[in-house]
Amino acid sequence: MAYPAGPAMYPAVMGMQAPALYNPVPGYEGLVPGASGGFIPPPPVQPMPTPDSHPAQDWSIPALTKEDAKEAFCKHVDSNCCWSSGPAKDCTITNMEQFNTYRYRLETYTESRKTEWATKPYDGQPVNAFTQPPPGPWQIPVNPPEMFKDSVQEVEVPYTSSVKPCEKCSATGKCACTACTGSGDKVCLTCSxxxxxxxxxxxxxxxxxxxxxxxxxxxxxxVQCATCKGKRQLLSYVKLTVEWKNNVEDFMAEQASGLKMEKLDAVSGKQLFKDTKYMVYPLLGFPDHNMVQASERMIREHQSKYSQSARILQQQQRVELIPITKVTYEWEGKSHVYYVFGNESKVKADDYPATCCCTIL
Incomplete structure (x- = not known):
């Protein structure tokens, strides 16, 4: 079998194990065949943005009415098959307290790159190693997907490809069958x-x-060699892996309603503020000081943490106001409590007085 000549082509050694023939290419000399590639430091980060003025926001949220609170309560009870509907329908609401809380979310969308040697079956593709210097990992144009969506893309680095004989099959295109260990037959199961x-x-x-x-x-x-797909040769090249990741962090302002904070993870709130920029600036003029401090800390930490190993493409911050209403009600002379929270009007009623309406016969 004839092989094209040139620095990017290597002769196949028939009938014997071929050596690993990776010639280092300019700019990628540190890559070791068979080893996982390392992440490439991104270009220098741009300076922090300057403060900008945010328009005045409406931080209020309408109070829950007794009618809406009772309707949400009844729906919640009806969704529990073993709960009697009597207390929800016949109770008297005696007090309603609002404990609305804020949720701050920061999203930092990053792009990271790593390189490593890779191979695939050689199908006659042009090879171009050493024809000209290859571009650096961050010089290769790769279009990002939709912003704030996780994604991974693999790219062949230009001017790094060469051909080598397949070591797995010693450039024969075939490997011993593992099912019969190369004998061509197996023990008959019927007669053992x-x-x-x-x-x-x-x-x-x-x-x-x-x-x-x-x-x-x-x-x-x-059987056909799984590595070279019977082609007997492999295209060897430097593979660039580009990963886009949306790094999300939430902060919830403490509230004294008695409702556990983790319950709020499953609900949405009223969006009060949203800001999307290359790099956002901390909240200004927000009525809750804890939210302002959390915004400053999280933005500072994100820019320090993610700019070390990735390139920040965009940031997004938003504030939601999550409604929480503590409802006190009476039924059969006793006082009980339930909570209505989130835009979805979810209900939490731990001390519901009639949680089993099943009769054991």
Whole structure:
């Protein structure tokens, strides 16, 4: 078999294990064949943005009415098959307290890049190693997906490809069949390899031989090499892996309603503020000082943390006001409490007085 000449082509060594023939290419000399590539430091980060003025925001939210609170309560009770609807329908609401809380969310959308040697079956593609210097990892144009969506893309670095013989099959295109260990046949399961059944009767499945042709290799003892797909050669190149990741962090302002904070993770709130920029600036003029401090801390930490190993493409911050109403009600002379929270009007009623309406016969 003839192989094209040139610095990017290597002769296949037939019938023997071929050596790993990776010639280092300019700018990628540190890559070791077979080793996982490391992340490439991003270009220098741009300076922090300057404060800008945000328009005046409406921080209020309408109070929950008794009618809406009772409707949400009844729906919640109806969704629990073993709860009696009596207390929800017949109770008297005696007090309603609002404990609205804020949720701050910061999203930092980053792009990271790493390089490593890779191979794929050689199908006659042009090879171009050493024809000119390859571009650096951050010089290769790769279009990002939709902002704030996680994604991964692999790119062949230009001017790094060469051809090498497949080491897995010693450039033959075939490997020994693992199902029959290269023999071409397997022990007959019907007779367990004895060739006989029911005493001295010859086994019909294997015609008394005790062996059957291996289906995996059709009795040949060899199968197509999975590495080179039978091509006998591999295209060797530097692979660039680009990963886009949306790094999300939330901060919830404490509230004294008694409702556990983790319950609020499952609900949405009224969006009061949203800001999207290359780099956002901390909240200004917000009525909750804890939210302002959290915004300053999280933005500072994100820009310090993610700019070390990735390039920040965009940031987004938003503030939601999550409604929480603590409802006190009476039923049969006793006082109980439930909570209505989130835009979805979810209900939490731990001390519901009639949680089982099933009768055991």
């Amino acid at each position: 390899g004895s060739g006989k059944v029911s005493g001295e009767e010859s086994c019909n499945e294997c015609n008394g031989t005790g062996k059957k042709k291996c289906n995996d290799c059709s009795g040949q003892g060899t």
